[in-house]
Amino acid sequence: MCCKMNFQIRKADTDADWDFFFKLGFETLKALPSRKSMYDPLIEKNPDASDEEISKLYRKETEEFCDFEHPDSRVFIADTEEEVPCGYLWMGMRNSKDAWDTEIPQWIYDIVVDSSFRGHGLGRKLMQQGEDFARELNLNLGLFVNADNAPAIVLYEKMDYHIKQVPISKKLESINTTGSLDDYFSIREEQEADAVFIQTAELERFTRKVRFSSKADDNISKKLYEEHLEKFAKEKEKHQRLIVLTKEGVFAGSIWVGSSGFSEEIAMIHELVIDPAHYSQLIGNLLIDSAEKWAKNAEFSVIYMLLHAEDNVDLDFFKERSYKVPGFFMEKQLKS
Template sequence: MNFTIREKITEQDMENFFRSCLETAKNTNDFHYTSLKERHFEKSEEEIFELFKEEIVESFDFDRPDCKIFMLDSEQGEFAGYIWMGIRDSEDVWDFEKPLWIYDISVQPEFRRGGLGVKLLERAETFAKELNLNIGLFVHAQNTGAINLYKKCGYQVKCVPISKYPETRNIPQSAFHVEAHEKISEIESEIQTFGVEKFKQLVEFTAESTEDRIVERYHEYWQKNFKNDGNHSIFVARDDSDKIAAFVWVGEASFNERIAMNYDFAVCTDLRQGELEKQLIKIAENWVKKKEFSRYYMLLHVKHDLSLETCQELGLEAPGYFMEKKLK
């Protein structure tokens, strides 16, 4: 069977798109869908659909030139799927440019396992190349079929959002002395000199930049986010010669005052994936618990000194993965 990929043009295209989006939200237990159901438990499924559609329209400008929805049609004219993309609205500190973002991709159940997902991805990548951008997406951890497809098409895991409910940890004895700082002025120059070398690796995963610009971005990140209000702390591990061996910066998340976030973490290369990493995360978690934050969160880059395996050993959970493909 032959299929055609084209831009959305009709009201029926958008109706098919929104209904398929809703099915994806249901199947992935999407937060926006579940919260909508909780707030409007008395509504019918059709009423929920209309509310879901309204929320998408209000939160996204479909008239932007970088926004595209490509529809997939069978040769009989049946709706077979779509891919929705636009330049990503949010930006992580290590990103010096925003990628074209695949917000959703879907193939109708009766048309799956025929390579159509790959064809939709190829069409999206063509558009990304026209914009001279890399391309990225988020995939839920339980969607192993999609993860394997993306990897097969050249997408790499870039970063992983992980979190847990904080608990009080026992801290074992260590060869390193750990000190706490709640004022950035106490340690700013020393800690940023140590951390910027690690930060370069995160930036260079996606794009090239000058060393001066990388250093400037790193310093801006600290100045913008570190608050001398008691709701941020830096835990520094030093060796016998008083040199920094590792540090973790944890504080109130900029997006939610009830959540504590790991803003930065760095450890000497020869000490990676050892007990020092676990010790610092446990110390940070104890601080989070003491401050009565409801959740301990970090966005873990694959080039971070802290490994996903170590975090999972400590009970942090990953709902999914941010993946990216270089096209430039």
């Protein structure tokens, strides 16, 4: 680095600001392999469109996705001392809420620094501006980072962001069982008499997930868990609960698999609990094998799980089972 560069960060306001934001966003969309899944559909739907026309479609879809006029939405523009725009940060309320979240967090949807200005600390400066805005709203700040974006992950960890959740998925093209029952364990469908015990074990884990981001008391955690359970109660035919017992009938683990609720083709592992006294890869394989088999028989093509930091399950365990890990949901606790 030959010299220090100074930058100013400000809220996007003028037409020129918005033109810069969408132009750099589209150029980044085209250039990064990690954004291929967003760029390719634009091309596939409009095979005869020019690059300029695709750029306008990108802008239109982005404006439809985000209400940039919302008071909790911000686009910050970075300028050089010569007032040349060189990067941006786009943030707003997250467009979804997980079962264990007491409120919707602020979300960094995108952060881009023009390639000519990288290596001068601008990414960190933009992040700090975003954190200041989240503090004004008294909300935690979250983001998604691709698994292969090592520099960004290092930056976020240095800024005290922690991995909160990992979305993992697997195509159910074939089922290869990796666990086998022995004389000590048995696995079966949940029975009515099991419900209280299983839900007590799930609630304990669920409460830890709630408290990862919030200082919520037991009553709030229980209320959120009961709302979570309604998915199972309303559509039992689309869900399955399985339980592993020792030969003495002692609970060793359970799994709840069923409809994801966001795609008819995707099954979701909603809860996975393994009793610490029986924690082993054998129990994990038995439960996951059974969940995958049920999902395949129910004609789902993909199985998905949002693995939480409090699940205490080794990510490598799922990778060995051919689950894909596209990236990580990270969060910084800023709420007072």
